[in-house]
Amino acid sequence: MTTLAGTLLLSRTDVAELLTLDDCITQVESAFRQHGLGETSPPKVLGMPSVDGGFHLKAAMLRVSAPYFAAKLNGNFFLNQQRFSMPNIQGLIVLCDAANGYPLAVMDSIEITILRTGAATAVAAKYLARPDSKVITVCGCGNQGRVQLRALSRVLALEQVYAFDVNEAQAAQFASACAQELGIAAEAVNDLKAAVLRSDVCVTCTPAKKHFVQKDYVRPGTFLAAVGADNADKQELEPQLLASSKVVADILEQCAEIGDLHHALEAGLMKQSEVHAELGEIVAGRKEGRSSEQEVTIFDSTGTALQDVAAAAIVYERATERECGRWFRF
Numbered sequence: 001m002t003t004l005a006g007t008l009l010l011s012r013t014d015v016a017e018l019l020t021l022d023d024c025i026t027q028v029e030s031a032f033r034q035h036g037l038g039e040t041s042p043p044k045v046l047g048m049p050s051v052d053g054g055f056h057l058k059a060a061m062l063r064v065s066a067p068y069f070a071a072k073l074n075g076n077f078f079l080n081q082q083r084f085s086m087p088n089i090q091g092l093i094v095l096c097d098a099a100n101g102y103p104l105a106v107m108d109s110i111e112i113t114i115l116r117t118g119a120a121t122a123v124a125a126k127y128l129a130r131p132d133s134k135v136i137t138v139c140g141c142g143n144q145g146r147v148q149l150r151a152l153s154r155v156l157a158l159e160q161v162y163a164f165d166v167n168e169a170q171a172a173q174f175a176s177a178c179a180q181e182l183g184i185a186a187e188a189v190n191d192l193k194a195a196v197l198r199s200d201v202c203v204t205c206t207p208a209k210k211h212f213v214q215k216d217y218v219r220p221g222t223f224l225a226a227v228g229a230d231n232a233d234k235q236e237l238e239p240q241l242l243a244s245s246k247v248v249a250d251i252l253e254q255c256a257e258i259g260d261l262h263h264a265l266e267a268g269l270m271k272q273s274e275v276h277a278e279l280g281e282i283v284a285g286r287k288e289g290r291s292s293e294q295e296v297t298i299f300d301s302t303g304t305a306l307q308d309v310a311a312a313a314i315v316y317e318r319a320t321e322r323e324c325g326r327w328f329r330f
Contacts, residue, residue, distance in 0.1 A: 006329040010107035010315060014325050018318040019111060019311060021150060024119035027310040029283060031062055032123060032250075035306055036280030039063070043305040045254055047231050053077030054231060060305035064313040067098035072109050072308045076230070078207040088142075089113060095312045103330065105316045109308075112315070114143055116307035118151035120250060120279070121203060121225045124299035126155050127282045127289030128248060129223035133200035134159040139192070139213070139236070140206035140228060141165040141174035148203045148227065153182055161186035162195035165206075193217045204228055204236040211263070215241040220294040226260040227301045235263050237298070243269040245296040246276045248289075251304045259300040 010018075034040050043060035059071040074091035081088050091109040096102060125133075133156045138145045141163050149161060161184050165171040171188035179186040189195045196202050196217040204213060205227040215238050218224065224245075228236050242264040249255035256265055256272055264270040277287040279299065290297055319325045 006327045007103045008105040008325045010325040012108035015111040018315045024115045028119040029123045031306040031310040032280040032283045036284030058305035062309040069096045069098040070309040112311045116311045118147035122151035128297040135199045136201040137162040137195045137199040139164045139204040144205040162189045211238045214238040225299045229260045239264040239267045245298045255300045259302040
């Protein structure tokens with residue numbers, strides 16, 4: 001790894017050209033495996049609310065081809081698109097050499113955040129969804145909903161998609177686009193309970209602050225990925241649903257503070273010791289994933305910087321190989 005040229009600056013376009021969803025799935029699974037084997041330091045997160053949104057800073061170290069450290073600063077403002085025609089989530093990743101601290105690259109975070117989040121759900125589904133799962137409900141039909149569906153279609157033979165969103169027109173557009181892109185039957189739905197009851201998989205990726213998927217919506221054998229809750233105010237799943245299911249956290253401490261798990265703990269319906277595992281423990285083979293056809297499994301996905309380091313390292317290494325981006329000396 002050379003540091004003589006300076007720090008590499010990479011735009012969103014650069015990142016999009018250098019990183020694929022399949023790359024992310026492979027590298028994110030490897031990152032979780034390393035964490036499950038105890039080969040990584042605990043990732044860290046810091047959140048701070050602001051008017052109509054907030055910021056979070058996530059940091060971690062990981063060995064890819066070399067030891068890397070990355071810190072991602074994201075601003076989450078979910079009215080940005082309609083108010084200012086700006087992305088709702090935007091920010092930067094600083095990637096450093098973990099052996100000497102040198103700032104290797106500064107890159108836009110949007111594509112990495114979108115892709116690595118979908119990748120984590122795909123990895124979780126490999127271990128927690130029924131292998132014959134064919135029907136999925138996607139709640140939240142924005143960029144993340146699309147990537148979640150693409151990622152899950154890599155690991156499951158999906159045949160039917162139900163799209164649900166508070167914006168019905170957006171759900172209809174989502175269904176049409178997904179059917180065209182993936183060749184999977186898709187339709188927008190208004191009756192969420194009926195859709196989830198017909199589904200093998202349910203993914204929630206919304207900024208909701210009150211749970212909208214209830215325990216009685218979910219039939220035995222369902223796999224749910226709760227993706228939207230990444231601060232203590234957000235919530236998508238009814239706490240009773242978590243308490244009655246096999247819960248797997250991306251990072252247990254983080255989920256207990258800012259994930260859907262947080263609300264089940266706060267309500268006194270669960271203890272942290274009742275969480276089945278972290279995803280890394282399952283990927284590493286230290287704990288089992290799905291153990292029966294009938295159990296309901298939940299992946300509480302708050303997003304960990306381990307995913308960001310894994311993806312950012314790929315981007316940086318490819319950028320140096322292909323001479324992309326712009327070098328800068330701070």
